[in-house]
Amino acid sequence: MKPGNLLIGAPMERVEDPRFLRGAARFVADVNLEGQAHAVIARSSIAHGHIRAIETGDALAIPGVRAVITAHDLGPEVPVIPLRLQPLAALEPFRQPMLAHGKVRFVGEPLAVIVADSPQIAEDALERIGVEIEPLPAIVDRARAEAGETVLFEDHGSNVAIRWTAMRGDAERAFANADYVRRETFRIQRHAALFMEPRGLVAQWDATARKLTLWGAAKVVFANRRILAASMGLTEQQIEMIEVDVGGGFGSRGEFYPEDFLIPFAARLLNRPVKWIEDRREHLMTANHARETECEVEIAATTDGRILGLRGRSWTDNGAYIRTNGSVAPRNVAQFMSGPYDIENIALSTIQLTTNKTPAGTYRGPGRFEGDFVRERLIDLMAKDLGVDRVEIRRRNLVRETQMPYPLATITPYESATELDGGDYRELLDRCLEDFGWAEKVKLDGQLVDGRYHGIAIGCFIEGGGAGPSENARMALETDGSISVYVGSASVGQGIETIMAQIAGDALGAPFDRIRVRHGSTGHVADGGGSYHSRSTVMGGSAIVLAAEKLKDKLRHVAAGALGCEAGEVSLDSDAARGPSDKSVALSELSKTPMTAEATFHCTKMTYAYGSLAAHVAVDAKTGQVEVIDVVSIKDVGRIINPATLHGQAVGAIVQGLGGALLEHLVYDDEGQLLTGTLADYMMPGADCFPNIRATVVELKPSPHNPLGAKGGGEGEIIPVGGVIANAVAAALADFGVEPLELPLSPPRIWALIGGS
Amino acid sequence: MKFPAFEYARPTSLDAALGLLKVHGADAVLLAGGQSLMPLLAFRLAAPGLLVDLKDVPGLGAIGIDAEGVRLGAFVRWCEIDRNARLAAAHPLLVEAIGHVAHYQIRNRGTVGGSLAYADPAAEMPGIAVTCDGEIIVMGGAGERRVAAADFFLGALTTCLEPGEIITGLRLPAWPKDRRWAFLEFARRRGDFALAGTALYYDLDSEGRAVDAHIGVIGAADRPMRLAEAERAINGSAVDADSIAAAAEAASLEVDPMEDFHAPVAYRRALVQTLVARALTRAAG
Amino acid sequence: MRIKFEVNGTKVELDVEPRVSLADCLRDTLRLTGTHLGCEHGVCGACTVIVDGAAVRACLMLAVQAHGEHIVTVEGLSNDDALSPLQASFRKHHALQCGFCTPGMITTAHALLTEEPDADAERVREVLSGNICRCTGYIPIIKAVLEARAHYAGEDAPP
Missing domain, CATH: 3.30.43.10 (Uridine Diphospho-n-acetylenolpyruvylglucosamine Reductase, domain 2)
Structure with missing residues (x-):
């Protein structure tokens, strides 16, 4: 097997596609076990209050209802959802119990599990659960949260969970001496990942073998098994987690939610398989929300537009509990607000607040979408104030290649340092300008054409990827000559069966159709890191490369014995091993029993893909409607495994970003009721919303941190969209002095900024 | 669910x-x-x-076109209005407005009678019925009665249908060939309920002045409504920039929008003003 | 209630509670799990099936309403050997990622192109605006449907 580079870089059609296209995929809702019962969750309809009573008798009286489980049934200690990321003691008071007891803290919080013979009967029973809650004032905004007259956690005594600080240089001095300073307050609205397949689980308890099997695992399957084992008093070996087809993740799916404990718990309690499929209403009010942040930030610069410093405070509305994702988004807002720019002096802090809303977690580009909105808006405001061209001011401030690796601000109290791993940021800015046709389009800026004002903007971004510390892969040369590849990465719909096969094929010099990739489930490898932080290709792909080297070593050693030569003298191709005298032995001869190799790739350094994104909008000043005429992006990921799947991720990320910039908003009323609890009210982009998106991905500067040279690339283009679209709207409406500081850019908001009243 | x-x-x-x-x-x-x-x-x-x-109840699915106007059976589906070649001439405003109803799959199922009975304040069918002096045909135990659309809708999701009654159809008066008309609505995404919309028409007298103006709005009150003041601003005048501006302003004052999280009242008023002005301009064009 | 209908060319007869949606009946009773439930309130389009030639949301229809009808699901638009031209076009253009909305896209696009093989890009976008996809940004889906049009025009058109 010669090392090859035939598959990597080729736009291979996906091996996953035929089953999806035929309706033959197997999602968790398609899993059915003999004798299964169905669970639904009774949830709080009150945002904040003391639970006085939960009456279950009427529900239990319905024929076909098998159990109603409340917190009392979970034992003396109700388990809590632990912190997967940033396991800080300071965050522990805010962890969510698997079922509410004592208090409820958001609408949708689980109160009880109903198990019945059919989902219909279970929902009938739901209407018969009597819940008595003594309401408390709902904390639904920053002001009330900070005032602290009512607190969610009395033992803690404050709605402030934690404060993160990102520091670099000496911001105080830089601001004191700066020629130019501008300060603004920005707001990013609460929205969410909203993958299309609702969450779900099927759990089976084998009382004889004392073994639990769980279908519907996703994203971080091994981490979730550790959590589940601990909360159920089982060993990890007693639990098998099976990943079936997964309908989208985007950060939110696959984190450990209460149901991930409650459904297996119910299955063990009843000694009967239990199935739970989330409905869309409960998805909207219980799966992680994201993004809600307010930022008071100032920028300091020289009069010619050299940025000297960023300083300020942010507040993230984290909702009622801090779940597995800890503080990822709030910390990222602070540490990554400088983005791809060389900013010497930084003092940014983020306060993570608890409120009576659905808990927030990570969503594609967590904290980065928010921070980029703030920074890119400030840069355009500054360019306007200083009379410096917006493109030139960016070029002047981008981190230069010669500065790499470039350390970002140090964040406390956890995971303090990281550095940009390389890249030619200016090159991609220039290419984006050219792809977009900036020189021509800039003539339209602020112009009224056919009743609409046109505007353009460009922004630059970085995307963190490749989170460590490790990933595992195992490879087996089967007796029929096929190759099985097992990897700890998980599928959330991104096509890893295909790209992992491309990586494995080149690493082994084997043809694509002889490789079969298995992923996600706990049976495949000893441990797995999973898929988040754009890490699958970087970490899982690199582990495959290492496993392939080991497998080839093994083959050479075995072949050397058969050929009577040294292992170092053996060369491999896809069918045979050859010795120095051109003697050869077929691989099928060598693999009378499957030959396996397992490897772990370790790396704690992040990759940083980077790029630029430009947009052209037209605004109807009478209605406030923003039409997106054109979006162009370019990004460098170091090494492209499959240009077609990567392009798909880029376009999809842009459209999600446009949803966040223009449409999507989880709105609450003063009582903490979610008003946008249906897909009719929570507006996701449709097929006709954004017809012109052009995304390019290049491999310019490989990452030094992994054997593929790859940088994580699943999120990047969502990150700059809010800032760029807002800047384009400002450019379009320059005559009106419109400067949007708040997302989403909804028609009523734009209309109000223009001066409608 | x-x-x-x-x-x-x-x-x-x-x-x-x-x-x-x-x-x-x-x-x-x-x-x-x-x-x-x-x-x-x-x-x-x-x-x-x-x-x-009601699927197997005969006679509810017919579309009738005659000198009296258009009759839509209660079971007529949106897609059938699209496909009916004669309707586009017989009632272009109806066809244009119904083109904005929901999405493809919904259009293959949703019916005229269902929409009238549901009485969403932003729905197109009730808006057309009210704007165009429609009559809703209702059958009850005591026989058939006809209710002017203007009297049929009592509020959001509320009609004057009595228990035991069934909507069997909708009659729209005949549509003169030279009538000026327009339909415009503003929805955040295609197929969504509109934040507001307007259906309007007028005829021209021999002097080129508007007569019999009908200006209706949806999404601008708790039910579809006609705007008498806006109509007054157009009737008897040439439909030009001045009268259009006057009618649009009158419209914005006359509507009674509901406050919700999608849009404040002031925005909806301004939107009505913009839509009425644009629709009149289009009709005059 | 006892009902009969035809699904993907096969006659079925079954007992069903009136409250069971057509989508649940197809998925749970007939185990045709290609019809997906993404919202169950008539917005996302993942459950689209074809009833007497018309694309409809199977979550907004009762199984008992399907009595006497001819129903086609995504499984009925597939065969074991090769992908249909529409499916192959989706694969070629990478018009799917997680694949959850895909059956609804296929059934909707098939119904559209069967009726309107000359649908232009704007019409395709308009029709597919009733089907939500969170992964692809729609651009490749529109391309895939437009390219498949040729197979619906003329004598090669599928039945």
Whole structure:
């Protein structure tokens, strides 16, 4: 097997596609076990209050209802959802119990599990659960949260969970001496990942073998098994987690939610398989929300537009509990607000607040979408104030290649340092300008054409990827000559069966159709890191490369014995091993029993893909409607495994970003009721919303941190969209002095900024 | 989100359907296309004991066009309005407005009668009925009655239908060939309920002045409504920039928008002003 | 209630509670799990099936309403050997990622192109605006449907 580079870089059609296209995929809702019962969750309809009573008798009286489980049934200690990321003691008071007891803290919080013979009967029973809650004032905004007259956690005594600080240089001095300073307050609205397949689980308890099997695992399957084992008093070996087809993740799916404990718990309690499929209403009010942040930030610069410093405070509305994702988004807002720019002096802090809303977690580009909105808006405001061209001011401030690796601000109290791993940021800015046709389009800026004002903007971004510390892969040369590849990465719909096969094929010099990739489930490898932080290709792909080297070593050693030569003298191709005298032995001869190799790739350094994104909008000043005429992006990921799947991720990320910039908003009323609890009210982009998106991905500067040279690339283009679209709207409406500081850019908001009243 | 339990009947005559309503009273709910009812059931916001499916009731699916105007049976689906080649000439405003209803799959099921009965304040069909002096034909135990659309809608999701009554159709008066008209609505995404919309028409007298102006709005009050002041601003005038501006301003003052999280009242008023001005401009063009 | 209908060319007869949606009946009773439930309130389009030639949301229809109808699901638009031209076009253009909305896209696009093989890009976008996809940004889906049009025009058109 010669090392090859035939598959990597080729736009291979996906091996996953035929089953999806035929309706033959197997999602968790398609899993059915003999004798299964169905669970639904009774949830709080009150945002904040003391639970006085939960009456279950009427529900239990319905024929076909098998159990109603409340917190009392979970034992003396109700388990809590632990912190997967940033396991800080300071965050522990805010962890969510698997079922509410004592208090409820958001609408949708689980109160009880109903198990019945059919989902219909279970929902009938739901209407018969009597819940008595003594309401408390709902904390639904920053002001009330900070005032602290009512607190969610009395033992803690404050709605402030934690404060993160990102520091670099000496911001105080830089601001004191700066020629130019501008300060603004920005707001990013609460929205969410909203993958299309609702969450779900099927759990089976084998009382004889004392073994639990769980279908519907996703994203971080091994981490979730550790959590589940601990909360159920089982060993990890007693639990098998099976990943079936997964309908989208985007950060939110696959984190450990209460149901991930409650459904297996119910299955063990009843000694009967239990199935739970989330409905869309409960998805909207219980799966992680994201993004809600307010930022008071100032920028300091020289009069010619050299940025000297960023300083300020942010507040993230984290909702009622801090779940597995800890503080990822709030910390990222602070540490990554400088983005791809060389900013010497930084003092940014983020306060993570608890409120009576659905808990927030990570969503594609967590904290980065928010921070980029703030920074890119400030840069355009500054360019306007200083009379410096917006493109030139960016070029002047981008981190230069010669500065790499470039350390970002140090964040406390956890995971303090990281550095940009390389890249030619200016090159991609220039290419984006050219792809977009900036020189021509800039003539339209602020112009009224056919009743609409046109505007353009460009922004630059970085995307963190490749989170460590490790990933595992195992490879087996089967007796029929096929190759099985097992990897700890998980599928959330991104096509890893295909790209992992491309990586494995080149690493082994084997043809694509002889490789079969298995992923996600706990049976495949000893441990797995999973898929988040754009890490699958970087970490899982690199582990495959290492496993392939080991497998080839093994083959050479075995072949050397058969050929009577040294292992170092053996060369491999896809069918045979050859010795120095051109003697050869077929691989099928060598693999009378499957030959396996397992490897772990370790790396704690992040990759940083980077790029630029430009947009052209037209605004109807009478209605406030923003039409997106054109979006162009370019990004460098170091090494492209499959240009077609990567392009798909880029376009999809842009459209999600446009949803966040223009449409999507989880709105609450003063009582903490979610008003946008249906897909009719929570507006996701449709097929006709954004017809012109052009995304390019290049491999310019490989990452030094992994054997593929790859940088994580699943999120990047969502990150700059809010800032760029807002800047384009400002450019379009320059005559009106419109400067949007708040997302989403909804028609009523734009209309109000223009001066409608 | 599974439906609550109910019984289901599919009568084969109007009398049989009326009989079921009489026996079951308010516990029975009529089912036509189901595109508004099913989501209500899914959210368990309705819990009928019996669904009476009108699918097999003969005579409800006809589209009639004659000198008197257009008659749409209650079971006429949106897609059938699209496909009917004669309707575009017989009532272009109707066809244009119905083109904005919901999405493809919904359009293949949703019905005229269902939309009228559901009475969403932003829905197109009730808006057209009110704007165009439509008459809603209702059958009850005591026989048929005809209700002017203007009197039919009492508020958001509320009509004057009595228990035991069935909408059998909608009549729209004849449409003169040279009539000026326009329909415009503003929705955040295609197929969404509009934040506001307007359907309007007028005729021209021999001097080129507007007569018999009908200016209706949807999404701008708790029910579809006609705007008498705006109509007054147009009637008897040439439809030019001045009269259009006057009518649009009158419209914005005359509507009574509901406040919700999608848009504040002031925005909806301004939107009505913009839409009426643009629609009149288009009609005059 | 006892009902009969035809699904993907096969006659079926079954007992069903009136409150069971057509989608649940197809998925749970007939185990045709290609019809997906993404919202159950008539917005996302993942459950689209074809009833007597018309694309409809199977979550907004009762199984009992399907009595006497001819129903086609995504499984009925597939065969074991090769992908259909529409499916192959989706694969070629990478018009799917997680694949959850895909059956609804296929059934909707098939119904559209069967009726309107000359649908232009704007019409395709308009029709597919009733089907939500969170992964692809729609651009490749529109391309895939437009390219498949040729197979619906003329004599090669599928039945």
